[in-house]
Amino acid sequence: xxxxxxxxxxxxxFADDIVDVKNGYGRNYLIPRGHAVLATPSAKKVLAENLKQxxxxxxxxxxxxxxxVEKLNGLEVKxxxxxxxxxxxxxxxxxxxxxxxxxxxxxxxxxxxISIAGNSVKRLGNYEATIRFHRDVIAxxxxxxxxEAN
Numbered sequence: 001x002x003x004x005x006x007x008x009x010x011x012x013x014f015a016d017d018i019v020d021v022k023n024g025y026g027r028n029y030l031i032p033r034g035h036a037v038l039a040t041p042s043a044k045k046v047l048a049e050n051l052k053q054x055x056x057x058x059x060x061x062x063x064x065x066x067x068x069v070e071k072l073n074g075l076e077v078k079x080x081x082x083x084x085x086x087x088x089x090x091x092x093x094x095x096x097x098x099x100x101x102x103x104x105x106x107x108x109x110x111x112x113x114i115s116i117a118g119n120s121v122k123r124l125g126n127y128e129a130t131i132r133f134h135r136d137v138i139a140x141x142x143x144x145x146x147x148e149a150n
Contacts, residue, residue: 001026003036004047014135016047065133071107072131077143083124092120093145098129109133121145 001023005013009030013019018039021030030036037043079101082090095114102109113132121127129141 002039003030004039004043005030005036007035008135009035016051018044018047062134062136065137068107068109068133069137069139071105072102072139072141075105075107075141077101077105077141078146079143080146080148081124083147087124087147089122089124089145092122094120095129098141098143 002018002020003026005015005017005019008014012021019036026036031038077098079093079097081093081097084090093116094111095116096111098114098116099109099111109131114129115132116127116129124145124147126142126144129143131139131141133139
């Protein structure tokens, strides 16, 4: 079943993508929840026209996202967390902690666009996070989790 996505759908595609999914997934989940519409020939023509008109506006958004990535390039991220024996953390460091740290540094990113391998960090050390500013602009951010000074 061919569908046009109205919203970004995790592990499937971005808004305005034409995707091929199984009939049940499209009919029972995507279409009723408003995430997609059928990709009829007329809907494809309307989508093509909308994408053409939006291309210029989209370039400004991509340029803005590139500026955010430039801010990240020189940034050295060190997140302090309480740690016990063997470098284990009390709790964990998540994408929300990383988003909060970046907000203080002047880079505004929603936590849902930050992904850390394993979803959270439970030990001290060096890690990497992937940050999606735009569908075409994805940055990798190295960060350190250090013990909090008492």
